[in-house]
Amino acid sequence: MAALTRLLKPSSISSLFTRSLSTTTTTAAVISDIESEHPNFSDPKSSRNFQWVFLGCPGVGKGTYASRLSNLLGVPHIATGDLVREELSSAGPLSHQLAEIVNQGKLVSDEIIFNLLSKRLEVGESKGESGFILDGFPRTIRQAEILDEVTEIDLVVNLKLREDVLVEKCLGRRICSQCGKGFNVASINAKAENGRPGMSMDPLLPPQHCASKLITRADDTEQVVKERLRVYYEKSQPVEDFYKSQGKLMEFDLPGGIPESWPKLLEALNLDDYEVKRSAVA
Numbered sequence: 186m187a188a189l190t191r192l193l194k195p196s197s198i199s200s201l202f203t204r205s206l207s208t209t210t211t212t213a214a215v216i217s218d219i220e221s222e223h224p225n226f227s228d229p230k231s232s233r234n235f236q237w238v239f240l241g242c243p244g245v246g247k248g249t250y251a252s253r254l255s256n257l258l259g260v261p262h263i264a265t266g267d268l269v270r271e272e273l274s275s276a277g278p279l280s281h282q283l284a285e286i287v288n289q290g291k292l293v294s295d296e297i298i299f300n301l302l303s304k305r306l307e308v309g310e311s312k313g314e315s316g317f318i319l320d321g322f323p324r325t326i327r328q329a330e331i332l333d334e335v336t337e338i339d340l341v342v343n344l345k346l347r348e349d350v351l352v353e354k355c356l357g358r359r360i361c362s363q364c365g366k367g368f369n370v371a372s373i374n375a376k377a378e379n380g381r382p383g384m385s386m387d388p389l390l391p392p393q394h395c396a397s398k399l400i401t402r403a404d405d406t407e408q409v410v411k412e413r414l415r416v417y418y419e420k421s422q423p424v425e426d427f428y429k430s431q432g433k434l435m436e437f438d439l440p441g442g443i444p445e446s447w448p449k450l451l452e453a454l455n456l457d458d459y460e461v462k463r464s465a466v467a
């Protein structure tokens with residue numbers, strides 16, 4: 186089954202998301218649908234994609250590391266939080282309803298998330314994308330189960346950081362309103378305590394042309410960040426166990442900021458060599 190599902194195209198994934206939500210389709214029925222739609226599934230010569238998931242609390246840096254890996258591996262970085270924010274700023278029919286949920290730190294309904302994700306996968310397929318690094322999805326057991334029905338995830342990376350640092354990082358987050366890039370103005374110096382090592386992180390400051398256009402996410406206030414952390418522990422932490430039981434979870438304790446963490450993450454992923462080889466052929 187792994188060989189079959191790995192070859193799934195985003196369009197099949199998106200249509201299957203919809204089917205999984207609207208019917209009580211069993212996995213066997215879903216797979217048999219895939220086989221009839223894609224007769225070359227079991228071709229062993231087909232190359233495999235990276236189909237990865239990034240988990241971790243708000244502010245841990247999922248977006249930063251997923252986006253770096255996406256550039257390195259040449260697969261799209263798909264962040265459901267970004268899809269939600271795009272929908273919010275589009276002033277479409279959903280935006281009012283979404284603003285209320287997101288600004289309280291709550292989760293958007295699975296139906297809305299699957300719709301946004303399906304649309305994103307379809308656009309990607311039309312551009313010839315393959316593979317993905319998912320960031321911020323799945324965030325509930327139900328999302329993980331449905332994802333499991335429609336495709337095969339190769340690896341789940343669970344990023345971890347001290348909670349006091351997470352809150353400081355969220356409060357320091359800024360986005361350039363023009364280019365959309367993320368920065369962080371917090372200068373973190375967390376003391377060693379209760380057996381935990383101290384940790385320092387330099388701010389990630391914007392270039393001059395972005396500096397005057399920085400905005401703060403409406404959900405990055407202390408009260409909402411704390412609520413998002415509570416929601417994470419309640420709804421998303423069980424997703425870690427879901428993947429742990431499948432033997433797909435790689436835990437990664439971030440040792441500090443990007444300069445210390447990035448090389449160590451590449452090493453943990455066995456990709457340190459990959460970066461050198463890619464830059465040699467570039």
Ligand SMILES: Nc1ncnc2c1ncn2[C@@H]1O[C@H](COP(=O)(O)OP(=O)(O)O)[C@@H](O)[C@H]1O
Nearest residue numbers: 243244265266269287291292293298321322324
């Ligand atoms: N998979 C998802 N399921 C439900 N809601 C989501 C999902 N992904 C994003 N959201 C909504 O978008 C908000 C921002 O998401 P994100 O940028 O991933 O934030 P975080 O910094 O908390 O990881 C979330 O607080 C939630 O309201």
